[in-house]
Amino acid sequence: MNIVLLPAFPFDHRMWLAVAEDLSRDGHEIALPDIRGLGEAPDWEEHEPATLTALARDVIRMLDALQIDKAVIGGCSLGGYISLEVLRQFPERVQGLILVDTKASADTEEQSVARQGRIKEVKATRSLDGILGGIENRMLAPDSLDDAEVMKLFHDMLIDVRIDGVCHLLDAMSKREAYFDELQKTKISVLSLRGESDSVSTLEDHEFIVRNAASSKHVEIHKAGHLAPLEQPVEVANAIREFLRSF
Numbered sequence: 001m002n003i004v005l006l007p008a009f010p011f012d013h014r015m016w017l018a019v020a021e022d023l024s025r026d027g028h029e030i031a032l033p034d035i036r037g038l039g040e041a042p043d044w045e046e047h048e049p050a051t052l053t054a055l056a057r058d059v060i061r062m063l064d065a066l067q068i069d070k071a072v073i074g075g076c077s078l079g080g081y082i083s084l085e086v087l088r089q090f091p092e093r094v095q096g097l098i099l100v101d102t103k104a105s106a107d108t109e110e111q112s113v114a115r116q117g118r119i120k121e122v123k124a125t126r127s128l129d130g131i132l133g134g135i136e137n138r139m140l141a142p143d144s145l146d147d148a149e150v151m152k153l154f155h156d157m158l159i160d161v162r163i164d165g166v167c168h169l170l171d172a173m174s175k176r177e178a179y180f181d182e183l184q185k186t187k188i189s190v191l192s193l194r195g196e197s198d199s200v201s202t203l204e205d206h207e208f209i210v211r212n213a214a215s216s217k218h219v220e221i222h223k224a225g226h227l228a229p230l231e232q233p234v235e236v237a238n239a240i241r242e243f244l245r246s247f
Contacts, residue, residue: 012039037165074098
């Protein structure tokens with residue numbers, strides 16, 4: 001089965017590597033693209049509006065290049081938003097949906113204003129210290145903070161974060177719309193995964209996803225925070241493996 005797994009903001013494909021390696025042993029073809037402006041992905045074009053629609057089209061261009069008609073699309077946090085946007089714009093290309101540590105709602109006005117404020121701060125200082133300082137405590141479960149392997153990869157990815165990419169993606173997230181209608185209309189299977197210690201995407205956020213999707217399942221990942229695929233890759237891979245058996 002063809003599977004696309006998208007990373008969380010502001011990380012790259014490396015957060016999914018262990019999960020992809022595990023699932024590939026079952027014969028699945030896994031694509032791990034970076035999100036434009038981060039990782040190995042190209043930068044945004046000058047003056048190009050930053051939107052989730054543009055990021056969804058990037059996914060479709062990749063599928064076209066690989067000559068893949070349909071795939072299971074999944075992502076963590078921002079990757080989940082992009083997965084939902086692919087469902088909105090290109091429902092015929094989505095075989096199933098995996099939503100990890102994310103939500104289907106739009107930013108509140110307060111959240112949107114806060115993101116725009118972060119953009120102004122980053123552009124004025126040309127520094128990501130205000131965004132990335134202490135980010136591990138906001139994103140990771142306590143057990144993960146004591147895991148040397150997890151922390152090394154976490155910080156390795158942060159070293160490569162690009163300022164302009166962060167600004168564009170903050171802007172795109174601040175302007176996203178809710179995806180409740182798309183979930184209610186779709187007949188595809190939806191897997192909802194959440195780290196049990198995730199303080200960014202709440203259990204209520206995921207319960208709303210499950211209630212709105214006709215064919216859905218929710219799994220809590222123990223000893224994980226907002227980056228469950230990085231923190232507990234074996235448990236995440238097992239949950240996805242079980243989900244794929246329904247196809």
